[in-house]
Amino acid sequence: MLILTCATKLQLLERVLQKSLPQTLPVCGAVMHINRGNPAQHEVVVDSWRKFKAVLTRPRTEVVKDSGDYYANVHAAFSWDIDACQSLLENPEAIDWGRAFQLQGLQEELYNVSKSIAEARCVELKPNFYQVILSPDPSTCCPSQFKSDLFHFGTLNSSHAVLINETWSLGGNDRSLRYLNDLICKFPSACLLDKEGQLASWTLSNPLACLTHSYTLPQYRGHHCYAVVALTAARKLHAKGFPAYGAILPDNKAAKQGLMKYEGAHALPFTKYTLFFTPGCESPPNWRK
Ligand SMILES: CC(C)(COP(=O)(O)OP(=O)(O)OC[C@H]1O[C@@H](n2cnc3c(N)ncnc32)[C@H](O)[C@@H]1OP(=O)(O)O)[C@@H](O)C(=O)NCCC(=O)NCCS
Incomplete structure (x- = not known):
């Protein structure tokens, strides 16, 4: 080797x-x-x-x-x-x-x-x-039915890492906090803030250029935030030449439903x-x- x-x-x-x-x-x-x-x-x-x-x-x-x-x-x-x-x-x-x-x-x-x-x-x-989800060209697709009057785009920073860590089902410890902070600082991401400027929904990406850690706070679910943040992060990666892909648990119905509002994204016949x-x-x- x-x-x-x-x-x-x-x-x-x-x-x-x-x-x-x-x-x-x-x-x-x-x-x-x-x-x-x-x-x-x-x-x-x-x-x-x-x-x-x-x-x-x-x-x-x-x-x-x-x-x-x-x-x-x-x-x-x-x-x-x-x-x-x-x-x-x-x-x-x-x-x-x-x-x-x-x-x-x-x-x-x-x-x-x-x-x-x-x-x-x-x-x-x-x-x-x-299940692997690929978006061949996120620059050409747009999320439908998004209520843009309730949310606005923000930029993730280290102060958001604690909340992202608390809500991550595989996280919640000091190591995962350090890891998430690293992702926030080093890799493309996207987030929506509520009217008060607080974090509402986010998507990160990792060293493997995989869109990951998507989350919408429970009180903001059902407003199609997920498709918007996932698409925005996908566009950032795609603009740098990366394939825009992510992965969801096969039984995550909410994630699947959410991605259906993100036109162009489709499931690949591969397991990650x-x-x-x-x-x-x-x-x-x-x-x-
Ligand atoms: C998956 C998730 C990101 C979707 O976020 P979202 O911004 O609510 O996305 P959408 O508004 O498009 O809603 C997606 C689906 O969630 C369900 N949903 C809608 N309102 C909801 C609510 N108040 N509470 C829970 N689920 C709701 C519906 O099935 C909806 O699809 P529909 O609008 O076609 O009926 C969010 O449910 C979440 O954070 N879940 C926990 C973390 C997770 O699973 N992340 C995805 C990892 S890939």
């Missing part, structure tokens, strides 16, 4: 991954961020060069200091070959299984391979399965695997059941 540091090689890798979209989401999004200023300080690992068969993105070693922090320690992977995938994931220089981390990808084999490695190493796995690994076969700390 090797860590790709050469800008020309990283550009070439991006073009190869783009040719295999949408299957290469979210690795492609991570590589694109790396090639555009690298706000999360991630790096790319490949099994070999030039004929690579497996690609992994991860934070640089010095970035995540807390070995129990699987929020910030976000990895993404894609492979054209299951054996290459297995070798890369098993390689201790590619993944440190002694630290908490998350792994994202759209391939079932990625899930199966990482699950068996985790079992063999007594690493706790908490898997989450999402978001896999949380914690060493020692213990449940992740503060995990909300």
